[in-house]
Amino acid sequence: MISIISTPIDATETLRLVQSTRAGAVCLFLGTVREFTGELVTTYLEYEAYPLMAERKLAELEAQARARWPIIELAIVHRVGRLELGDVAVAVAVSTPHRAEAFAACQWIMDTLKEVVPIWKKERWANGQEEWIHPGLGLASPQ
Numbered sequence: 162m163i164s165i166i167s168t169p170i171d172a173t174e175t176l177r178l179v180q181s182t183r184a185g186a187v188c189l190f191l192g193t194v195r196e197f198t199g200e201l202v203t204t205y206l207e208y209e210a211y212p213l214m215a216e217r218k219l220a221e222l223e224a225q226a227r228a229r230w231p232i233i234e235l236a237i238v239h240r241v242g243r244l245e246l247g248d249v250a251v252a253v254a255v256s257t258p259h260r261a262e263a264f265a266a267c268q269w270i271m272d273t274l275k276e277v278v279p280i281w282k283k284e285r286w287a288n289g290q291e292e293w294i295h296p297g298l299g300l301a302s303p304q
Contacts, residue, residue, distance in 0.1 A: 162236040163219040165212045165280075170238050170249040179234035184256035188263035190271050192251040194244045202287040208241040208250060210280040215239070218278045222270055230266040231257055237270065239280055250282075 162178050176189050194206050219237050226232060236254040244250055253270050257263040274280075282294045 162238075163216055163223060164238045165210055165215050165219075166238060166240055167242045168240070170240055170252050172249060172252055175236050175238055175252040175254045178236045179254040179256040181233045181256050183258070184233045184263075185258050186260040186263035187254065187256045188260075188267040189252065189254045190267050191249050192271070194246050194248045194250060196246055198284055198286070201284075201290070203246065204285050204287050205246070206244045206250065206285070207283040208239070208244065208280055209283075210239070210241050210278075212241075214279050219274070222273055222278070225273075226255075226266050226270050229269070230255075230262045232262075232266055233257060235266075235270075237274070239274075239278075241280070 172189065172191055176187065179187055194203065196203055223235055223237065226235065233256045236252070238252045240248070240250050251271070251274070253267050253274070255263050255266045255270070257266060283291055284294065285291045
């Protein structure tokens with residue numbers, strides 16, 4: 162299941178989507194809005210995406226992950242819009258027969274998602290500065 166949503170991510174529901182009696186392991190990763198980026202105090206984040214393009218790229222990641230690991234079920238949910246401190250921005254859940262596969266697949270999906278999926282993040286800091294972060298480019302110097 163792949164989804165780009167503008168409402169809060171339900172971690173329990175995401176976990177439920179991948180659970181299976183065939184799986185000996187379920188890995189759930191939640192990316193949350195943190196208070197600090199280096200020395201800068203974050204006040205909120207805004208995420209934007211072109212949903213059709215982002216979902217297409219997420220589907221490619223799913224296919225690649227399924228080719229690499231014995232994935233039973235997989236879910237990727239990314240939120241767009243304004244997110245406050247502590248909000249869940251992204252959830253990746255994977256079930257596999259064994260834990261090493263679940264951990265590896267989950268980490269690869271999350272790392273690759275941040276590099277290639279066209280979802281942009283604007284960080285807004287307490288000092289009034291803000292910066293758009295593009296996939297694969299990381300944080301530029303604040304302006």
